[in-house]
Amino acid sequence: MSSSLKSARIPAYADDESDHLALLDFKNRISEDPLQIMNLWNDSAHFCNWFGVTCSPSTKRVMVLNLQAQRLSGSITPSIGNLTYLTGINLKNNSFYDEIPQEVGRLRRLQHLNLSYNSFGGNLPSNLSHCTQLRVLHVVDNKLVGHIPKQFNLLLKLVFLQLARNNLIGSIPAWIGNFSLLYVLSLYRxxxxxxxxxxxxxxxxxxxxxxAVNNLSGTISPPIYNISSIYHFSVAANLLHGSLPPNVGLTLPNLERFFVDLNSFIGHIPVSLSNVSRLYMLDFGENGLTGTVPQNLESFHDLVHLNFYDNSLGNRKVGDLNFLDFLANCTSLKVLALDFNQFGGVLPNSIANLSSRLRWLGLGGNIIRGGIPNGNDNLVNLTDLELHGNYLSGPLPNALGKLQQLRVLYLNNNKFSGSIPSSLGNLTKLIKLFMDENKFEGSIPLSLGNCQDLLELNLSSNNLNGTIPKQAIGLSSLSIYLVMSHNSLTGTLPFEVGNLKNLWKLDLSENRLSGEIPASLGSCTSLVSLHLEVNSFEGAIPPSLKTLRGLNEIDLSRNNLSGQIPEFFSKFLSLKHLNLSHNDLFGKVPKLSGSTNGFSVDNLIGSGSFGSVYKGVLSSNGAVIAVKVLNLQQRGGSKSFVNECNFLRSLRHRNLLMVITACSSVDHQRNDFKSLVFQFMSNGSLDQWLHPIEDEQHQCKRLSFIQRLNIAMDVAYALQYIHLHFQTPIVHCDLKPSNVLLNEDMVAHVGDYGLAKFVIDASHNPSKNQSMSDFSVALKGSIEYIPPEYGMGGQISILGDIYSYGVLLLEMFTGKRPTDDMFKEGLSIQKFTVMALPYRVMDIVDLSMPFEENEDDDETNNVDIEESAIIEEVDHHFNTRSRVVHCLISVLQIGLLCFATSPHECLPTNDVVNKMRAITDTFPEVRHASPIDENIYLGRVEDSRNW
Structure with missing residues (x-):
């Protein structure tokens, strides 16, 4: 009976045994299979009935292997070359690794190969050139290196060639011009x-x-502009230059999407583009374009996205924005970005005639004067209005209150005056309202209490007076920050402040507030930063504040507070800055003190050029500490000790590694012994988190997006203190991830001042305190983090630290060391970043960085394989307005601004801090979706199903 059952199994056919064995070998190479797909590949069914396998009905030979998005991991067996009847392979969206085997070249019938979104490395297999029937080649988003094989010139039947988002080097082969059937050519990133x-x-x-997003240079030759069939044209984020041909709109009549952003194009916008009636995506962002925007834009009936961000358009004169008159015919327009140009004059009344579908209107960073026109009823769907950084003046129109879809309103850094209109209370969907740095006066309207989705509110640096409305201070939705500092607000702090249970920053400093600090403030248990300084608060510090254990900084200075300093402040483990000065308080806050014992290899937690660091415990109270023992045999070791003592004895800042004590004595062998005792940083260095060693704990060392932002801000504050707020400016000289240490709450502390220098000739003139003539520089610090001029005999300066901070920022968010193997042949971490900004930022970010993005949802699973990759690629261009991506772009741009070609071009320390603070203050809830509908473009490429 048993023998009969065995013989009843479905037999393997003699002519397909090689297929059977090849599939089993493929199965054996699978190392991870969470969906248990490979369990279905067993002898209970013929392999032609296995999941993902399609055979020819007549020959029983495998024709298609489709295992898309099955979460498989493993390498591809060379035996795949034995599946000689294969016409299609689709392994997209898995985790396959190692090289693509050369044996794929044996598949002479292969027409379709999709290996996109895996981790294949090594070179493209040159033997693939034998697959002369190949029509579709998708190997997007892997880790391929090397050149595009010259043998590929034989693949003359290719229709789709997509090798985007890899690490391919060399030049673009000229023989691709022989692929006469080619519909899609995608080599971006x-x-x-x-x-x-x-x-x-x-x-x-x-x-x-x-x-897009390569290192291409030169100009674009005229023949490229003559491919009249092109509907999607993108060469963005390269090093291309020159002028765009004036007749481009005539030679590319089928254009729908035209991207030349983030290059070095100069000259004028081609007027001929107005002849391209099908154009709906036009992006010239971040170039050097000059002149005026063409007036004849009325032909763009289908225009959805128009970006002139960060050029030099406009003449700083009246009439620069007259082209807006003609955009009224663009009834589909949803995104209009005109930020950071030279547009002058006033906002024309025609702004009210823009598309009723407009969602995003950016006019910030120009030279626009006058007021906001009335009659903006047509902009009823606007979700983001950015007018910051201009010279706008006068009162705000009440009509702003009609834009009830607004979620983001930037009016800051202008000259607006008058009272804040109560109609803003109608903007009940607002999540961000910035009105700081203006001349608003009068009281804060009670109606702001209607904005119950508000996450951030900044009314600072105005002329506001009167009391703080309980309706505004009690908005429980405020979870990021509430800033009303630098005004003339009076009265008491309302009891309703206790509603701010989720708020992390409250700043009411430099007003005229009085009365006692309400006990209800103790309910704001999420507070990280509390600033009430320079007011007239009186009475004792309320005991209820003992619940605010997450505070990093407290400033109650320059008030009329009295009584004893509460002892509970000593239990605030995260507290790094406490300022109670200029009050009538008495007592003191206990602090750690004591000595160390024992140094062994087991306690060693780090080592460097001038010494080793050990973990220890204070015998007096059991506190954990770090002890840096100087290596006095190392040349410069004693000098390093003296250096650190000189700097650390007076430094007091929440983001600087705090020294507890120093020891200069002899050891048991009567040798000189010098050590420094610091706070213990339980989470080690930033370097260990960015580049974890492959051990049993490495999976835990993943810095989230928010954590990286906070760390970047911590380091910026530390630099601001030593550069500008210390009695004598200090240059750190060795800022790098290994010198940024993290405590138990992941708060960053800059340490290691062994190379630091005083700027001894600093004056009060900011333009003069950036150099240090008394210290000529030998090559100091880690070479990849210091400015090039240090290596050429330049002088130590504060700008050197800013340079180092720029490298640090780029490394933190790309996850790549500046010495990464990919940075060669002229490519640096700076150029790598430049090439990806702004629209390809997600291509370069650290893949280990956790954060949620709505735009990562796969909406193309049911679309044919050939077009899905195209749709994903096209959508990738336009998913850049999410709050996460917008933040990443801004951070990396600040990093790039830290690399100056001359000192007068470098970003000053205060500007670095202010720009970083603006980002971290406004983007802490990065997992929320963008107010812009990022999928509005998907429908425009669905016609590709007919290709």
């Missing part, structure tokens, strides 16, 4: 260099052309 071959101009049927 690689490390390709050189010019764009003019031979590509022979691809007369090309529809989709993307070479």
């Amino acid at each position: 690689n490390i390709l260099k050189g010019s764009i071959p003019s031979e590509l101009g022979r691809l007369s049927g090309l529809r989709f052309f993307s070479l």
